[in-house]
Amino acid sequence: MRLLPFLIFAVVAVMILLPTLRRLRLPARPLPTTVGDELVKDPVCQTYIVKSRAVRRTTADGVRYFCSEQCARLDMGR
Ligand SMILES: [Zn+2]
Numbered sequence: 001m002r003l004l005p006f007l008i009f010a011v012v013a014v015m016i017l018l019p020t021l022r023r024l025r026l027p028a029r030p031l032p033t034t035v036g037d038e039l040v041k042d043p044v045c046q047t048y049i050v051k052s053r054a055v056r057r058t059t060a061d062g063v064r065y066f067c068s069e070q071c072a073r074l075d076m077g078r
Helices: 003-028 069-076
Strands: 039-041 048-050 055-059 062-066
Touching: 055 069, 062 069
Parallel strands: none
Antiparallel strands: 039 048, 055 062
16 A cells, blocks of 8 residues: 555644644634723814723823824813
């Protein structure tokens, strides 16, 4: 049987390649973002921004979120 080593090689190759292919395919699917995905309103320009990416300012009234440093500065200047 000359075919046997080839068959064994083929089976082993598939066993090694399949999990690798599955792992490569996984990151293509966007993972659901659960942390910091909350929307907050910019009190200066009334724009909604994702909390995790907003510019954060802690004031006497609490934490305020802004779309940019410019808006944060404008609010402080009030
Ligand atoms: Zn803004």
